[in-house]
Structures are given as C-alpha cells and as structure tokens.
Amino acid sequence: MGKAQYKKKTQAWRHNPLRVPDAHLGAGKAEGKADPAKEKQMLPILNKLKSPQYADRTWACAAICNLIQNDAATRRLFQSRNVVGELIERLSDDIDEVVVEASGALRNLAIDGGHELCGEMANKGIMSHLTVLIGKISSTIDTILTGADQSQATSDKFFQERKHLLDLAENVISLLWSMAEASPKTLQAVNAVASEGLLVKVLQGREKLGLGVSLAAAQALYSLSQDNFPFRKALITHPSALQTLIEVAQQDHAPAESSQQAKSKKGKGKDKQSNGDAQEELPEGRALLRRVLVCGVLRNCVRAGSWADEKVDISTITNATVLPLVNGLLDVNLQSVVGRVLELVQALPKQDVVTALGKDAKTDHRSGPELSLERIERSLSTVVTALEVLTNICAGLEDEEEGPNGAEAVEEDGDADEDEEMDDVIDDEGLIERGREPDAMFEDLSTNPVVNPGATLSHLLTGLQLPQRLTALSQLTQLSFPPANDNPSPHPPTTSVLSMLHLRALEALNNLLLTTAASLPSNPSAASQAAAAVPVQGIWDAMFATVETIGSEPQALTMKGQEMRVEVLQMALGCIWGVAKIAPAQLTVQSQQIQTLIDVLAVLRSEVAKTRCIEALSSLASRQNVTVEENRAIGTWLIQQLTSSAAPLSSETLIAVLNAVIDMYADETRDYDQEVFVKGAFLEGLSGIVAKVKGEVKKIDRRNDRQARVRGEEAYENLVAFIKYRRSLRR
Template sequence: MGKSQYKKKTQGRRHNPLRVPDAHLGSGKGEGKADPAKEKQMLPILNKLKSPEYADRTWACAAICNLIQNDAATRRLFQGRNVVGELIERLSDSVDEVLVEASGALRNLAIDGGHELCGEMANKGIMSHLTVLIEKISSTIDSLSTATQAVKLSNEHYQNRKHLLSLAENVISLLWSLAEANPKTLSAVNALGCEGLLIKVLAGRENLGLGVSLAASQALYSLTQDNPPFRKAIVQYPNALETIISVIEQDHAPIESSQNAIARKGKGKDKQVNGDAQNDLPDGRALLRRVLISGVIRNCVLVGSRTDERVNVAGLTSGTILPLVNGLLDVNLTNIVNRVLELVQQVPKEGVPNLNKDMKTDHKSSAEVSLERIERNLTTVAIASEVLTNICAGLEEEEEPMVNTAEAFAEEEDEDEDMEELLADEDLIEMGREPGLEIGEESFQQSPKVNPGATLSHLLSTLQLPIRLTALSQLTTLSFPPSNDQPSLHPPTTSVLSVLHIRALEALNNLLLTTAVSLPSNASAASQISGTVPVQQIWSKMFEILTTIGSEPDALKMKGQEMRVEVLEMALGCIWGTSKIAPEQLDIENDHIQTLIDSTSVLKSDVAKVRVIEALASLATRENVSEEQNKIIGTWLLQQLTSTNPSPEILIAILNAIIDIYSDETKPYDQPVFVQGGFLEQLSGNVAKVRVEIKKIDKRKDRQLRTQGEEVYENLTAFIKYRRSLRR
C-alpha cells in the first residue's frame, strides 16, 4: 500500500481548469448575497439577448459576462433566469460578432462556475452546437490558409480572421472545461471528434497565434490524461504525433521575445503605472504551450510501445522535455507572493461595471494583466512539476493475475463456507502455519527503474531534485484561503499555489519512493544512494508543512479548504519516503511521532493512513530508536488493532507493522516494550477478530487485497507461535 505513485489525475480531483473554486471567493459571493445594483440590471440585459438588432445581442452577451465575473451569487441569479440556455441559443446566431461574445460568455461561465455550470451546459444541449462550431472553425481555418495574397490584405479577411481566433479560443476552452467537469461530459467531448481541430490549430500555430494554440494545448493535455479513447484518437490521427513533437522541439524564447516587443509597443500611458507588466513578467504563453504539449506526448505514447518506435519518447525526454522542465523549478515563491500583494493594491476597486456600448468581455487593467501573467507562470511551473511526476514514477504498475473461471470462484466460496464456523482465538492459532514454513509470497523485488529518459542518479545528484522540489512545496501566506469567512487577497494566486504545492510534493513522493525501492541489499551501495538524498532537510521541511496546517485544525473540515488535507497527505507521503531511505540519519523527536499519530485522525484516504503506519514502523525499528519512542509507536498500533475497527487496508498495515517491529527478539526494546507490555497476549486475543475482518474482503471485487489479508493472517498466527516458543 505504501508503494503508491502519482501518475494520473482523475477528472474529479482537478480544480476548475482556468479559475478558482467558488468557495475561495468569500465575501458572501458564494452564499447567495447578490449585489442589488446588478440584480436591477439583469432583466433588461436578458431581454436584449433576443433583440432583432445584432448589436444589442452582442452587447447583452458581453454585459452578462462582466456582471457575473468572479461573483457566484450574481451568476446564480442569472442562472435562475436560464441565462445558460439563452446563451447556448445564441451559438446558432447568424452574426459572427454575436457568436464570439456568446461563446466568450459561456466560456467565462464555465471558468467561474466550474463543474456545476458545465453540467448544466451539457444538459441544455451545448454539445450539438459545439459540433457545428467545430466544423465551422475548421473550414474557416482551411479557407483562410488558402486565401490569395490580395484577399489576405482585405478588410473582410481581417475581420474573418479576428472572429475566427476569438471563436476558436472560446470553443476550445469550453471543450477543455467540459472535459474536466465529470465523466458524462468527458464522454460527450470524446464523441465530438475534436482531436482534428486541436491538431489543426497546433499545426497552424504560426498563423493562428498564441491564444488559440495555447487553448488547444490545454485541451489536449486535459483530454489525454486518464482518457484512453481520446489518446487512441490522437495516436491514430494523421500527423498528430509529428505536429506535437514539432511544438515540443520549437524554442519558445524567440516567441516570448516577440510577444514582449509587441506589448512594449502598445504600453503607452500604462508604462509608468505598471512598468513591469511586460519587462519583469514575461507573457509566458509560448512556454506554457510547450510544457503542456510535453505532457501530452508522455500521456499518449507508452515507452517501448509500437507507437514509440516512431516517436522515441526516451530520447525526447532526455534531450528536450527534462531540460525544459528542470529550468522552471527554481522560483522564489515568497518574492512572487509579495509582488502579488503589491499588484492587488493597484487593481481598480470592484463595483458595478460600466456597461457602455463598446464594452468587451475581456477588458483588464494593467495590474490585472500582470497578475494574470504571474498566475500563468505559476501554472507553468505546476504543469512542469506534473510532467516531472510522471518522469519520476520509476515503478511499473502491478497488475493482478487474470482469474476468470467459475470453478475458481466456486472453490473459494466453498472454502469460505467451511470457515464460517466461529473458532476461538487459541483454536485458530493452533490451526495456523508453523513459523518455520514460509507461505508462497511473491514479494516486490523486481528491479525498479525510472522511466526511460532519466536515470535515478541524474535526478538525485545532477539535477538535485529532492531539495528543489521540497522548496516548491513550502507554504506561503497565500497558499490557502484564510480559515475565516474572508476571501484570499488574490484567489487566483491562492488556487494555483495550492496546486503547485501538490504537484511538487507528488513528484517528490515518486522520486523518494523510487529511491527507496532501488536501494540495494549491499549496505555500502545503499549508503551511497541514500547519501544523495538530504533526508533530514526534507524531513524538517515536511514537518514545517504539517505544523502550519495543524495550527488551524478547524480549517481542515471547512468547505473550500480541501487542498489543506491534500497537501497534508502528500507531505506525509514524503515523510514515508525519508523514513524508508535512511531512517538512521533522521533526528526524531517525540513530538514528531505524536504529530504523525495525530495526523491519522484527519486523513480521509486509507492510502495516506497506511503511509503513516509504515513510516512509524520504520522509525520504530531504526538502529538508534529509544525505548520510549518504540513504546509510543507499538502501544498506539496495538490500540488501533484492539480498540478500533480499522478498514481492511489499515488492518493489514497495522499487523505488518507490529510483526516487522517485534520479529527480532534481540532488539534492545523488545524485552521492556513487547514482553513486559503484554503485547503477545493482546495479539493472541484478537486473532479471531482479524480472521473475521479478512474474510469480509470480497475476492471478486479486490482479489489482491484479500490475498494480502490472508497472508498477513497466516503471518500473525506464525508470529504468535514463534514468540511463544521463545518462552519455553
């Protein structure tokens, strides 16, 4: 159970793809307290959506977008008047300006409303409209690309291209948001066959611009994660992989320089107000596009597969992807947060928007542009960390043997029926296997390897990833929403920082796990590998995270604070890694052990709880463990076994831990803790309980867990017999 790596992000685990959850906004916006002034404007705006004048329809779409931006209460007010259905209807409008503004309003609704709004859009028929728009955009791209030079210079061509780029970016962003919403909408997006449009946009990125190609990259990255049907469609689409590789290998620096030059030319009077918007803060879109597409290729092509014969993911990773990702990890989060706090003071105070006739959906002040760039740059680091998580996942997934015969299940059912009678603890111990007889157990002894494209020594020594990823995991003043009713000072930064911490910790967890199982049996060689990991420094930094999160325990149960628990669980995973690599190098205080024990009461995941139990077992058996620390751990484990009803996963972990800690009777702590503490008698009195709980595991639903349970039960009876034999 402790060997859990992080390779995929299921759709349900992600935050809103482009913006922050409602719960981060605070100030009553998520609680139904709509602004009366906005409410007064609602009906006249909705009425103009059906105006015979296209200018009125265009204006109404933009006005809706501005009124509901980052305001869940006002958005729900409009939802109650079927604003989603009305805007979807406008997607069939005959005027391009209306199509652009309506799709932009729906895009921003999906961004701000997240899963809830996307589900409503799907239920109200947006997919059929998107099918038509995908075809329209694709054919328009084709016609514009084949236009003559004279046509390209015409004003009509300019307007068509302008509308195309805006519409394409809006539609692709909608596809991305819908794919992230839930399995139902993901399946609907798969059925649209949008892979052709996304690849076409990437192939034409030089002419279509950064905005559209970045949206396509984000959609591709999302759609290729944990989504085999879409991955297959990409691999089979003509020239898709070649186009993807060309994006990865294209240097982003000249594109960024070009974008900055354009931005400086258009700065004008904003230069003195916010001079660093373009100088100190790069645009970042070309870089983010490249990192996202790096993730796409690793999502789509399995190393060593037939497809990989023409891709060579290993060479692409070592030569391009890993150096690209590595160059993004050294960011000073404290300095970034301080800059965000400065810029927040420059943002115009919120009020009712001035809904003039020239209003557009995407107007931003200079400070807001700078904040958006900071957010984008942090997102790039988060995605880079996620790509690195995949690279650091050096262990192959274990596959359960295929058992699919009715006879096998019938034999198992007969066996369970024979064991239904309730036997006393002593009878079960007597029936258990003898300590000298080993059960047929296939241990996890295969030689682990890091995904081709990197070696473990390169990741640990050359790139020094452990300490750099640890730095990215350290919390800042904006890492979580406040634990009171107030919002974050800048919710978008808070949201992306939370994700960044998680991604860095996931990558670190995978790297530590791969290192732990790579340690050779030879003590000298093992010491050489473990010496490249600063375990004490990681240990201390992880406990700083635990202390910070633990200082506000009530926040762990609050809505909108879910990322606190996720960060806590990941930090505990890294603590597990350090305890497995070199426990004797750790300076362990009693408070550390108690903190680990206390953390199990707030963890939601059994996997995380198992990591804590296994980490405690490693600490209890280290060479320099004190009698007091061993007793604290052993007593707690035994109490969990005898006085609670743990889940099967936790039960198995507890028994394995106890047996591991006290299997060697020569340890200094054995006599004063195990023997004098009466541990053997307590274990003997719980054999029947363990047997009953193991038999409850359904073999059909979780065969591997049942096998593990039966093994640990057999080990328990053998362990009891062995310890009793020592008394004779």
C-alpha cells in the first residue's frame, strides 16, 4: 500500500479552469445568505425566460449567469425555482440566439455548481437535448469544413450564424466535459452520446473553427479518456482520431497564440490604457493548453505495447514531443504569480452586478483585470495538466497481476475457511508452533517490481532535474488554500488552481521517487548514483516545511472546503517516504521530525498515507547511521500500536506496522538490537498478539478484497516465522 503510484485522477480532485468550489467563496454564501438585491431581481428574470419576445428570453439567460457567478446562495435560490428545468426547455427554442445563451447559462451553472448541478441536469433530461444539438452542430461543421458555404461568406447573416454555431458548440462541449466529471452516472450518459466523432471533427477543423471550441473539445477528450475504458476504446478505433491527436500534439502552438494576441489587441483603442491590466505581459494561452491536453489524451489512450502503440509509437512521441512540451512549463515562480494576482484583485471593478444588468447583458462579459486574472488561471491550469501528464510518465511500476480467481479461488477459500475454524480454539503458542519456519520469511525478498517508466530514469532525474523543479512547485504560497476562517480567498479561482497545482506536483514527485526506489534492488550499484541525482535532503526539508505549515492550523484540517490541505499533506508524506527509501543514510533527521511523523498519523484519512508514514518511520529506524534513541522512539511506538488495547488498528495499518517491526529487527547484529528489541521485551509483546493478528486478518473478506487478504495472511505468517527466528537466537 505504501508503494502506491498515481496514474488516474479522481474526478472530484481535478481543477476545472472555470470552477471554484463553493466552500472557497466564504461561509456567508455557503450558508445560503443570498444578496437581497439579487433575490429581488430573480422573479422578473425567471418570468422573462418564457416571454414571447426572443430578446427578453435571451437577456434573461445572460442575466441569470451574471447573478449566480461565484455565488452559491443565489444559485441555490434560482435552483429552488426550477431554473435548470426552464433553461433546459430553452434549448429547444426556435431562435438560435436564445439556444446559445441558454446553453451558456447551463454551462456556467454546471461549472459553478459542479456535481450537484450536473446531477440535476441529468435528472431533468438535458442529455436528450444535447444529443439533438450535437447532431445539428456536427452537420453544420461539416458544411463549414467542406467549404459549401463559400458563396455565403460575404453576408452578415452567414457571419452571425457562424458565431452562433461556434458559441453553441463550445457551450455544448463544455457541458459534456462537466457532465463527464460529475459522477459515474452522468459519465455513463455522456459515453452513450458517442461524442468522440464531434470532438475529433472539431480538432480536425481547429484552424477554421477557432481556439475556443477546439480547446473545449480537447478538455472534453482529456476528461473522457481518463479511467474510462469505453470511451478510450471508441476513440482509438475512430478512423482519424489518433492521427488528428498526433497532429495537434506536434503542431507548434506559437503561431496560433500570436494570431490570437493580435486579435485581442486590435480594436482596443483607449480601453487598453483605461483597463490597466496585464494582457500585454501574458500570452493568450489557449493554444498551448489545447496542445498539452491533447498530449494527455494520447498518454491516456495509448498503452505501451498495445495495438494502438504499434501505429503511433507512444514512447517516441513521449520523448520527442510530450516531455519537451511539459518540460517548458515547469519553471513557474508561484510567489511572483501570487503577487500579480493580488495586484489585479485590487484593480477589479467595484460595480454591483445587479445594477450592471442592462439590456445588453452578456454571459461572458469580463473587465480588463478579470481577463488578466483569467489568463493567469489558464496558465496555471496548463501547468496542472502538464503535471498530470508527467505523473503518468513517471509512473514506472507495472501493475500487479490479480490473484487466482474462479473455481480455483473458491476451492482455496473453502479450504481456508476450514483451517480458520480450527484456529479459533488455538492460543498464541499453539499458533506459533503451527506457523511456518523462519527460512520461509525471506523467500519472497528476491521478487522485485517491474520498472518501466515512460522515459529513461536518468533523463528524468538528471537531464530534466525533475526532483528539484517539482519540489519548487509544491511549495505553498499565501493563496494556496482558503483561509482557515469564514472569509473567502482574495481570489478563489487562483486558490483553487494553486491547491491542485501543488497536489499534482507532489504526485509526480511521488511517482518519480517511487520508480527510483523500485529500481535500486535490481541494480545495487545505482544506489549511490540515485542518491546523487536526487537531492534527498532538499526534498526532505521542503516536505517537512509543507507538513509543518499545514499542521500549524490544525483546526482547518476538519473544516468543510479545506479538504485539499489533507490531500497535499498526505502526498507530501508520500515524498518523505520516497527519500527515506532511496537514501536514508544521506538524511539529517531531527528528533522532532520523527515525532511529527508519529503525530500526523492521527489526522490522516487515507490508509495509503498512513502506510507511507509507517514505512518511512521503519526506514529511518533502520538506516545506517540511526541512533539507539531514535530507533527506540520508533520501535516502542510501533510495538505499543500492536499491543495496545485502545482503538484497534485498521487491517492495512496493522499489516504496515507488522511489516515495519519485522524489517527493523530482522538483523540481530545491528547496534540498536540488544538495547531496544531485547531489553525492551519486544519479542514477548509480539508473541502475545499472534491470535489477535490472526483474528484481524480473518475479518478481511477475501471475496471483496482478495489482495488485502493475501497481504494480511503473508504478514501473519511472517510474524510467526519472525518470532520463531528470534527465539532460535536465544538457544
């Protein structure tokens, strides 16, 4: 469990470039205290959604977006009046402009409201409307791409219709993206729509269709291709998908960025000075983000050695295209970015959105500083996506094979059940007597994991210097988490994306350290080289700085909306485990750091994180230069966890503690063995828990979690063999 690597992203922990969690917006709004001025505006706006005048219906859709933006309380107020159902009904409106604005309002609702809103949309039948719209959009795109409308290209009507198409396509695809990330149920509904044809078609026509809609397509493809086998299969079997993805991944994004930058400057006039924003300093960013997302889609879909890999050679694409692109995005000065964000926040317009709802209200209106903040967020989101792709590349351990199943497994289970019934009447000494001999304890030590990273380990460690750069990206800033009180972040979108960026950097670093540690047994001479390539002390100090910063506000760890603090804390512990495994003798360890690892277990929620912590303590306690006092502190605590009659350990934690104790005291020649293990009567303590351990292992249902049961049985057998071995030394 401690060796967990990260290939898949949990949907709930992915940063949506436009989505700000409700809890980041401040306790007042989260508690449902809607702005009275906005509440007064609500009913007239809802009534206009059914107005016979299409202009009123269009305006109402835009007004709803402006009122609910980053305001959970007002959004829920509208929800209580069935705003979702009303907007879905407008998707079948006779007027294109109304359909476009309704889809935009629903898109923003889905983005702002997240899982809750997407689930409501699915329940109210949005997928049937999206299916119809996808068909219309797809056929119209065919017309544009084939040039059939060249004769109309000079008419104002054509340009207006084309704009409506692009806006509608972007909104619909963004809705598919949000629905795909909401829940397994909504993901299944999106899979049933078979949207891969439209998404690939949009990428194929990216030059004519523009950045907005093609970026939305790339985002949808990226989300749908993660941990979603049905969609991956449909995508790679699409006749032109793989070639299109490769073309986008390899195409230089700079010309598209320059073209978009020129368009954004054109026509600004005096607004450029009056806004006082930083648009001249920042690239548009959408073409780069599109390219990184497509690289991620390729890595998600094409497995090394698969039939698809025979067509595209994912290893060559990774080394020639993906890694150079990702590598260029990792040197971000986050402290400087945060400083610029705080400056722009001070320059935001103070006008009340309610008084700004004039007849020309639009769903996507942004002031100059808002556009600059949006671009900064997009740049950070691009780094997050690049880190996710890098995490996949650094995941160098091949997945373990599943244990036996079918009739053979059932037969084995039956035999085991009979043995367990007999064990119920046997005491500790009887179980020790029946246990396997000490020699068996070392039988499996020669089995090493298969290491196969997406690039050579030396290139990742030395060529790209990833350990140092990922560590820098993991360091917290003043905007990394929402404040540990009822106040919102100064800029919630930046806080949301920074939290995710730190987590993704730590995940990539965790995988890199894990792959490095796993490669050492197969090549012992590489141990010193790895220690030199990995700045273990620098990573160690940085990770403890993160742990201590998060631990300085312990009350926040249990607050709603602060979940990312625990996620980052747990992943930092994974990196501590990694350096402790790679080169423990190279570390300068403070006694307080050992106590911190012991104390932090009480607040961890993940069994994987707890196991990492315990295994890190074991590595520290048995490192070459460990002191007797350090070993005693760790060993005594571990034995107390096993022998205490207080709250029982979970099965995974129990297994980790048993393995840690056996690893620490398997070599009786160590300097600390006599002073700690023998004088501390650890053997007597272990001998008295054999039946207890056997009983806890039996509670693991082998039918529901066979691997955990196998690990538990191995730990039990090793415990008995270890006890016999240590007793034999006394003779």
